[in-house]
Amino acid sequence: MKDKLTIFTKYLLDFMFYAGIIVTATLPLSIHFYGLYNSYFENNFYSLFVILLLSGIFAVLILQQLRKMFSSVLNDDCFIRENVVSLQKMSIYSFFIAVITACRLFIYLTPAVLIVILVFVIAGLFSKVLAQVFDKAITYKLENDLTI
Numbered sequence: 001m002k003d004k005l006t007i008f009t010k011y012l013l014d015f016m017f018y019a020g021i022i023v024t025a026t027l028p029l030s031i032h033f034y035g036l037y038n039s040y041f042e043n044n045f046y047s048l049f050v051i052l053l054l055s056g057i058f059a060v061l062i063l064q065q066l067r068k069m070f071s072s073v074l075n076d077d078c079f080i081r082e083n084v085v086s087l088q089k090m091s092i093y094s095f096f097i098a099v100i101t102a103c104r105l106f107i108y109l110t111p112a113v114l115i116v117i118l119v120f121v122i123a124g125l126f127s128k129v130l131a132q133v134f135d136k137a138i139t140y141k142l143e144n145d146l147t148i
Helices: 004-025 027-035 039-043 045-074 081-106 111-147
Strands: none
Touching: 004 027, 004 045, 027 039, 027 045, 039 045, 045 081, 081 111
16 A cells, blocks of 8 residues: 555645646636736736636646656556656646746736746756656666666
8 A cells, every 4th residue: 555645645636636727717717806806917817817827727737747657656667758758748838837927027027926937947947857867767777677
């Protein structure tokens, strides 16, 4: 049986994935509702909708790849090419979120926007490097398997 942290992480990823889909799908309602309290959201509805929708889609895609990778962890088979592909995709998605969020700088500059950009650039770089590490590990594993 898997340990409690592994099971918790699996359910957390599942929850975040489905919650992300719901939040992204209900963006028009959320932006409109928050616009009642913050005129910035009301005045910039369409641009915020596009930026948040695209970011939400890429965030859900990242979660989808994480869930896919996590299933290989649960199967005790982490070092597979599919995980390298997932990490490469997550890197691209992270860079897209950083670029999309950078577009928001032209609408409204806040420190939070700069932090989000930085976080996703770092996540993109980290995923790219981790994909290379996994790729090397898989190569070594396959060579080792052939030796035996």
